[in-house]
Amino acid sequence: MTPIELIFLVAIFFFTSIIGVATGSNSLITxxxxxxxxxxxxxxxxxxxxALIFMSIGGTIPFLKTDVLKRPDLPLLSVLTLIGSVLGALLVIIIPADTMPLLISIFMIAVTVFSVLNKNKGLETQEKPSPTSIKIGYTLIFALGVYGGFFSGGYVTTLTASFIGLFSMTFVEAxxxxxxxxIFSSTxxxxxxxxxxxxxxxxxxxLGVTMFFGAMIGAKVVMKMSNLWLRRIFLVVVVFLAVRNLWQWLN
Incomplete structure (x- = not known):
């Protein structure tokens, strides 16, 4: 790789890490x-x-100064992610790469439909989720951990939507x-x-150091934005990625 190519790649990773803190799906670009x-x-x-390990750490650090991460179920969510990620990483040599655009499009379309049908979710603190919703949520977190360990493209985006829909989190919390x-999945x-x-x-x-600083900037921007604007940005990116990956698969 030439120095010019490296500079272009670093620029791509830097800007996607800033935006990706709120939207996820960095890997669909990088x-x-x-x-x-x-x-x-x-x-x-x-x-x-x-490189995503660095980005996730950089994106987490600014939130440590707030109360959004004070969740009693965070250890369980982390364990489910760890186990799923191990299985997912082992699938890289098994699943054909040309199936990924279709799989990602399905995820993105599902997230879009959910966001449109639940336009008020994630904007403010909701009532405590039902036990059934939580059980479904834990199962989905494990399944997404498998996918995240395999590729990661669209993983955080779908994870964010799951937290909003099943765990009644706001966008910032999710x-x-x-x-x-x-961090666990990537590691x-x-x-x-x-x-x-x-x-x-x-x-x-x-690339990791680049994403670390980009994510820190992105996280600070996220904390200054309202949940409504985070939802708007999130939805625009999800629709774009769904169309992009479906087009890629069709061609």
């Missing part, structure tokens, strides 16, 4: 960008996952919690990728 620079697909996924879980997946020799450490550290 991994294809790495492929454009002729990086091997498996190595691109693994190195991107390595965004903050998803960043914490993504476990990366460890497995490292054991397979798939991570490009030199490139990963450069």
């Amino acid at each position: 991994v294809p960008a790495m492929l454009e620079f002729n990086i091997d697909p498996a190595r691109a996924i693994a190195t991107n996952m390595f 965004i903050a919690t998803s960043k914490v879980l993504n 476990i997946a990366t460890l497995i990728f490292m054991s397979q020799g798939l991570v490009d450490y030199q490139l990963g550290i450069i």
Whole structure:
């Protein structure tokens, strides 16, 4: 990779990490960008996952000064994510890569439909969710952990929607919690990728540091925005990604 190509890649990772704190789905931009620079697909996924650890930590730090992460079920959510991520990372060598655009589109369309039908959810603190909703939520968090360990593209976006719909979180709470879980998901997946020799450490550290500072900026911006504006931005990005990935799959 030439110095000019590296500069372009760093710029892409920096700006997507700023926006991605609120919207997720960084990997839907960053991994294809790495492929454009002729990086091997498996190595691109693994190195991107390595960089996401830095981004998730950077995106979590500003929220530690607030009360949005004070949840008694955070340890359980983390454990479910850890187990799911191990299974997901092991699927990288099994599931054909050309199925991913369709799978991602399905996730994004589901999130869009949910957001449109539940336009008031996530805007303010809701009543405590029902036991059934919580059980479904825990099951979905585990299933999403599998997907997140496998690829991560669209993982945080769907995770955010799940927290809003099933755990009655506001957008800010859901965004903050998803960043914490993504630390576990990315770390476990990366460890497995490292054991397979798939991570490009030199490139990963450069991109990781870039995403760390980008995510810190993004998290500070998120804390200054209202839940209504976070919902608007979230929905616009989700619709765009759904159309983009469906078009990619059709072609």
